[in-house]
Structures are given as structure tokens and as C-alpha cells.
Amino acid sequence: MNPTQNFDNSQALILIVDDLPQNLQVLGSILRKNKYQIAVATNGQQALDVLNNISPDLILLDVMMPGIDGHEVCRRLKEQERTREISIIFLTAKSETADIVKGFELGAVDYVTKPFNATELLARVKTHIELKKNRDVILNLNEKLEEKNKILEKLAVTDSLTRIFNHSHIIDRLSNEICAAQRHSDSLSITMFDIDHFKSINDTYGHQVGDDVLILVTNTIKDALREIDIIGRYGGEEFLVVMRKTDRKGCFIASERIRKQIEALTWEQEKLHVTISGGIGTIEGTEETAATMIKRADECLYLAKENGRNRIECGEID
Structure with missing residues (x-):
């Protein structure tokens, strides 16, 4: 399906830039009869000023004008991000190859020679308007695709229930943080938290709770x-x-504060009381890995459970 097959010319805005009123009149008449919207400028500077306020689909730009000529206008437009992608057709009385080549080198997409042939002019205008609309459709589709890809990327690293990183990604992040801490000689600590008696909560109150x-x-x-x-x-x-940037003591203080906040939570279920246990692991030496840090944190977590739960264990604090 051609995305522009239902395109209405009245949706397209064309800026005509020419210093001769008769040229503006002829071009304007041809284009208006074919339902294009028209804006005009009578010199290069006025064109640049007008383009601060509008964003046309196409520019018909006279080459030979007093002051800022068409080539210079084109060069300036292609330097600016906001106007860089606007298609430019040069209007020229010259048909020498060097002039035509210069226009294309500056970024023009086409040229029309004077005196104007209405059929040729409309054919070239229609082609470049449709190309522009097709580019817009593709750009819009690409933007939507990028948005969907970002969502998919986030879903790939996110736990669907809690909306935090999933198992594989938190391990990857820990590995990266270990490398960064070793590179900068920074402290780094982890806490493994576990909800106490969680199976009993599920069995007693159901999986929704x-x-x-x-x-x-x-x-x-x-x-x-x-x-x-x-x-x-x-x-x-x-x-x-x-x-x-947290040592064992700092990690213990932060983890203990979290434990107390969890213990203080209130629930709709009158008899429900939720607590957590935690085990701490701290970076040690240059051979540290995510697996070794997690192993030590897991050992401390096991100790916290053995010692009655609802507590944080971290080993000896220096």
C-alpha cells in the first residue's frame, strides 16, 4: 500500500522564494490551482526569516537574487538541524552543468528552468512532496518501533510483578559494579534480603496477598x-x-533501617505480620566476582535465619 495514495495536496505547504513579482504570481497561480498551500518570500533574508516561523514541505528557491542568493540560502538551511531535511528545488534561468551540479552539491533535490513549464513544474513538485510524505510516514514508523524496542528492552531486564530488575540483570549489574569499584578502589556492598516465612503467607492468605x-x-x-x-x-x-561506595558497616546500618521499616508495615489482614532477614557481602580483593559476593551474603542470610529471622547478619564489622 502506498502511504501517500490518499494524500491531499491541500495538506502540503510550499515556500516560493523569488525576487520577481511576476514569477511569484505565475508559480503561485499554478500551485494554488492544484490545491497546494503557498507562502512567499521576495529575497534570501526574508526566506530565512519566514522559515523561523513555518516548516514547509518543499521550497522553490530562485538562484539569482540580490543580497543573499539562492545558493547561500540553501547552504544556511542545510547547516541548521531544524531546516536541514526540507527539500529544495532551485529555480534557475541557467542551464549550465556547473550551476546545476553546484545546486545538488549544496543539497538541492531538483531544479526547474525558467520560463516555467506548468506540467513539468507540477510533476517535479508532486514527486518531491510525495517523497517527503513517505519519509514522514517511515520516520513515524521508526519512532514507534524505537519506542516499542525500548519497552521490550525494559521488559527483558525487569521483573513483571515488582517492576525492579530481574535475576539475570541484577547479576549483570553487580558484576559491572564490582569492576567499577575495583578500578576506582571504591567500597561496594550487597545485601540479600529474604521475606520471612513467605510460603506460610501464601498458604494462609493466598497468592494474591x-x-x-x-x-x-x-x-x-x-x-x-x-x-x-x-x-x-x-x-x-x-x-x-x-x-x-558503601562499606560493611554502612551497609549494615542501611539494611537494618530497611528491616525496621518492613517490620513496621501494617496490613489489611489483621494477623498478618511481615518481616525480612538479610545477609551482607562486601567486596574483598581483586579476584572478587558476583558469585563470591553473593555466596558470602547468602551465608550471612542463612545465619540470620538460623538466629531467629527478622535480623541482619554481616559478619565482623571492622
Whole structure:
């Protein structure tokens, strides 16, 4: 299907630039009869001024004008991002190859020689108007495709329920942060959080309540973090938080604050009480990897559960 097959000429705006009133009259008459909208300028400077306020689909530009000639107008328009893509057809009394080539080198798409032949003029105008409209359609489709691709890219790294990073992406981010911390000799810590007795919550109150718990716990943790921190859903009821430029003690303080905020949450279900346990891992040495940091955090998390849950374990703080 041709995207311009239903195109109405009255939708197209053409700027005519010529210093001779009779040329403006002839061109305007031809184009108006074919339902094109017309704007005019009588010299190069006026054309540049007019183009500050309108964005035509096509410019018919006389080459020989006093002051700023057509070639210079074209050069300036092609230098500006806002006007760079406007198609320009030169109007010229010259038919020498050198002049025609110069026009194309400056960025013109076509030329029409004087005196004007109405049939030829309309054919060239129609061609370039339709090309412009086709470009607009393609550009619009590309923009929509880019938007959809961005959505798909986000979905590929996002957990569908909690809207935070999913397992694979939070691991990738942790690996990147370890490299950055090692490169700049920065501290880096992680906390592995786990919702206590989550299976029991699902069994007692149902999976919808379980989902509500996951979402509210996620949002509570997110709200307590700094902008530079990163959170992801590591597993079913487990969350991995990466804290940049944070040592073991700082991570423990931040994690303990989060634990208390979760413990203080209130729920519609009168007997529901949600707590979390946490285990901390801190970067150690140049051979550190995401796997080794997570292993240490997981060991501390296991210790927190063994010691009664609803607590943070981090090993010895210097």
C-alpha cells in the first residue's frame, strides 16, 4: 500500500522564494490551482526569516537574487538541524552543468528552468512532496518501533510483578559494579534480603496477598535506598540490593533501617505480620566476582535465619 495514495495536496505547504513579482504570481497561480498551500518570500533574508516561523514541505528557491542568493540560502538551511531535511528545488534561468551540479552539491533535490513549464513544474513538485510524505510516514514508523524496542528492552531486564530488575540483570549489574569499584578502589556492598516465612503467607492468605506483600516490600526497600543503589528480585521472595561506595558497616546500618521499616508495615489482614532477614557481602580483593559476593551474603542470610529471622547478619564489622 502506498502511504501517500490518499494524500491531499491541500495538506502540503510550499515556500516560493523569488525576487520577481511576476514569477511569484505565475508559480503561485499554478500551485494554488492544484490545491497546494503557498507562502512567499521576495529575497534570501526574508526566506530565512519566514522559515523561523513555518516548516514547509518543499521550497522553490530562485538562484539569482540580490543580497543573499539562492545558493547561500540553501547552504544556511542545510547547516541548521531544524531546516536541514526540507527539500529544495532551485529555480534557475541557467542551464549550465556547473550551476546545476553546484545546486545538488549544496543539497538541492531538483531544479526547474525558467520560463516555467506548468506540467513539468507540477510533476517535479508532486514527486518531491510525495517523497517527503513517505519519509514522514517511515520516520513515524521508526519512532514507534524505537519506542516499542525500548519497552521490550525494559521488559527483558525487569521483573513483571515488582517492576525492579530481574535475576539475570541484577547479576549483570553487580558484576559491572564490582569492576567499577575495583578500578576506582571504591567500597561496594550487597545485601540479600529474604521475606520471612513467605510460603506460610501464601498458604494462609493466598497468592494474591503474597503478591501484594512482594510489591509493598519491594517499594519499601526502593524508597529507603539512595539513587546510586540498585535493587533486583533475586528469587521468589529474595531481593538483592547493591550499595555503591558503601562499606560493611554502612551497609549494615542501611539494611537494618530497611528491616525496621518492613517490620513496621501494617496490613489489611489483621494477623498478618511481615518481616525480612538479610545477609551482607562486601567486596574483598581483586579476584572478587558476583558469585563470591553473593555466596558470602547468602551465608550471612542463612545465619540470620538460623538466629531467629527478622535480623541482619554481616559478619565482623571492622
